[in-house]
Amino acid sequence: MREYGFSELINARRVLSKPFIELPLRNEQRLFYDLSRRLRRFAGHTTLAYNVIPDVERGKFRREECSPKATNLRDYIEHKGNRNVSITGVSGQGKSYLTMHLLRRFEEKQRIIFSFKPDDHEVQLGIPVIEAKQCLPNPFRDINAFSESYMTAFFGEKVSSGIQLQQTPAFLQEIASQSSDWKSFMKTIGEKRRSASKNQVETLNAIEQNVKSLIVEDMGNIELANESTVFDFSTLPTKQAQNFYAELMLRQIYREMESKARKEVLICIDEAHRLTKSYHTILDVMSREIRDKGMLWIITQNLIDILPEMRANFGTKFSFRLGDADLQMLSYNQLVRYSVSVLQPRQFTDIEFPESQAFTPIMTYIPDGSEYKESPRILAAVKEAGMEEEAGGRGKDINFKEEVLLILGERMSYATEMGKEVSAKYGIDKDQAKLRIKSVLEELKNNNEVGRVKYLRDGKPIVMYYSRSPNLSNLHTGMQSQAVDILTELGASINRISTTGERGAFDIETDFFMVEIETGLKHSMEDLKERIAGTNLRVIIIVPNKELIDKYQGLGERVTVITMDSLREMLIETEKILRE
Numbered sequence: 001m002r003e004y005g006f007s008e009l010i011n012a013r014r015v016l017s018k019p020f021i022e023l024p025l026r027n028e029q030r031l032f033y034d035l036s037r038r039l040r041r042f043a044g045h046t047t048l049a050y051n052v053i054p055d056v057e058r059g060k061f062r063r064e065e066c067s068p069k070a071t072n073l074r075d076y077i078e079h080k081g082n083r084n085v086s087i088t089g090v091s092g093q094g095k096s097y098l099t100m101h102l103l104r105r106f107e108e109k110q111r112i113i114f115s116f117k118p119d120d121h122e123v124q125l126g127i128p129v130i131e132a133k134q135c136l137p138n139p140f141r142d143i144n145a146f147s148e149s150y151m152t153a154f155f156g157e158k159v160s161s162g163i164q165l166q167q168t169p170a171f172l173q174e175i176a177s178q179s180s181d182w183k184s185f186m187k188t189i190g191e192k193r194r195s196a197s198k199n200q201v202e203t204l205n206a207i208e209q210n211v212k213s214l215i216v217e218d219m220g221n222i223e224l225a226n227e228s229t230v231f232d233f234s235t236l237p238t239k240q241a242q243n244f245y246a247e248l249m250l251r252q253i254y255r256e257m258e259s260k261a262r263k264e265v266l267i268c269i270d271e272a273h274r275l276t277k278s279y280h281t282i283l284d285v286m287s288r289e290i291r292d293k294g295m296l297w298i299i300t301q302n303l304i305d306i307l308p309e310m311r312a313n314f315g316t317k318f319s320f321r322l323g324d325a326d327l328q329m330l331s332y333n334q335l336v337r338y339s340v341s342v343l344q345p346r347q348f349t350d351i352e353f354p355e356s357q358a359f360t361p362i363m364t365y366i367p368d369g370s371e372y373k374e375s376p377r378i379l380a381a382v383k384e385a386g387m388e389e390e391a392g393g394r395g396k397d398i399n400f401k402e403e404v405l406l407i408l409g410e411r412m413s414y415a416t417e418m419g420k421e422v423s424a425k426y427g428i429d430k431d432q433a434k435l436r437i438k439s440v441l442e443e444l445k446n447n448n449e450v451g452r453v454k455y456l457r458d459g460k461p462i463v464m465y466y467s468r469s470p471n472l473s474n475l476h477t478g479m480q481s482q483a484v485d486i487l488t489e490l491g492a493s494i495n496r497i498s499t500t501g502e503r504g505a506f507d508i509e510t511d512f513f514m515v516e517i518e519t520g521l522k523h524s525m526e527d528l529k530e531r532i533a534g535t536n537l538r539v540i541i542i543v544p545n546k547e548l549i550d551k552y553q554g555l556g557e558r559v560t561v562i563t564m565d566s567l568r569e570m571l572i573e574t575e576k577i578l579r580e
Helices: 006-010 035-042 073-078 095-105 143-154 163-177 182-193 198-211 239-258 283-292 324-332 334-341 400-410 415-426 430-446 474-489 526-533 546-552 564-579
Strands: 045-055 060-071 085-088 110-115 129-131 229-232 265-269 294-300 316-319 347-350 360-366 450-457 460-467 494-497 508-510 513-517 538-543 559-563
Touching: 006 073, 035 045, 035 060, 035 360, 045 334, 060 334, 073 095, 085 095, 095 265, 095 294, 095 360, 110 239, 143 163, 143 198, 143 239, 163 182, 163 198, 182 198, 239 265, 239 283, 265 283, 283 294, 324 334, 334 347, 334 360, 400 415, 400 430, 400 460, 415 430, 415 460, 430 450, 460 474, 474 494, 474 508, 474 513, 474 564, 513 526, 526 538, 538 546, 538 564, 546 559, 559 564
Parallel strands: 085 294, 085 316, 110 229, 110 265, 129 229, 265 294, 513 538, 538 559
Antiparallel strands: 045 060, 045 360, 316 347, 347 360, 450 460, 494 508, 508 513
16 A cells, blocks of 8 residues: 655645545445545555645634545654654543554564553563563662662652752762662661761651662663563552663663664653653653664653653654643644644644644544554573573573574574574573574674565565575575475476576576576676576566565566565466466
């Protein structure tokens, strides 16, 4: 389905307002007058539903009907320059559906999602879920982060004052600098209380009481995976503990982004008001400085819950229907304010739309019933974890890089498949193995030791990895092998299978057609054109994914370009036609 991106949306009144024509239904109701029927065909997509424009005659605003068009919100977000996104709106309007849709649009990036509600939408994205209490960072490794995280958790409101607030940061840093764990922290508080003034004692007592809700044993030996992960904070006992450790983890992740240990990370925080109300949160710095490192997305009910300085650093602000206090904030643009006030459930707009003085596009997400996926709950990776000696290799140190290169030296593969293989070989959890393997694959890809390509398998896109060699990659070899298996299964008579690196010959030759495997890695197609010109038979070109099909179009009427998934279906259909 053709999706309209940034340039089409900002010119929506010109390019999308062509007359919408539909055949009448059996009950003689036209689709044009039934919005739900009109948009049903866009299931699984976001679509532009209509525009709101100034009504010059009446001096107000009015709804302008236009032909619904599927919209590419990824293209829209990325072409704004500032890729930070906020999603706001009162409860039950569709924020979660839109968030899940957008996160899937960026599935090739490392997505780190902070979730605070049990069984919330984000834990059903199909992304591995880790209970945050399994991977809490050691708060005493960074004294400043400890102090700021405490202030965020216990002084979260926008305006806080008083003697206790003034004294708390200094006490926190002094005591934490003398502590290695919670036990020594509490002991140091007791020692300082002996020589403290009355006001200082009150501050120390408050700190002591507050940190009791933060104490969690066995911290500091956890390694955060370098791949998409949902951190579920809902199992921590108190709201303050959830906010404290979420802030600590954000700071740890952002330090890794600044040091380039993590690249192009998308950080998404649901229930963001837990942190955005505080002047101490790292989110303020991230919103200003993250642009060359990744993206920051926040989801919350109210615009007013985001500090003004932070709010200005979000290039896209998708808004569902808002409350009165938020609408008052939009008074600077009456067209936008009116548009937001009349939104129906699942409808939203961008209050930072570039052409918002002229018109406001109203969009809606149409669910298709497949929004929820099973998300594996996994254990966090423990640094230097010991394993008991048993059969099957348990207890041995696993060199994941060596295992990955060994597998890819034989054939192309993908992370889940390699995780299962390593899991069976060493007797470890397969999800744990997959996490480590994905981290290794990212390193190998950055070092240009392996390549990856989007690959269609059983109708679903997966990321397939292959080793790079001086000649043809094993991506090519693997695809050739799959094609041979399909042809043999269907009874096709194969005359010849070319060897790796052989020039001037098709990859697979039969009596009635030729098969050529194209990975999309070549810069020139001259040798392919020569082979096609040298045969009178039909030529089938097989590519890894649908996106590459267009690259090989225009090579002649006898040439068909398809994915591996389509090869079997096409041959079966051709055989049926010949029989008839």
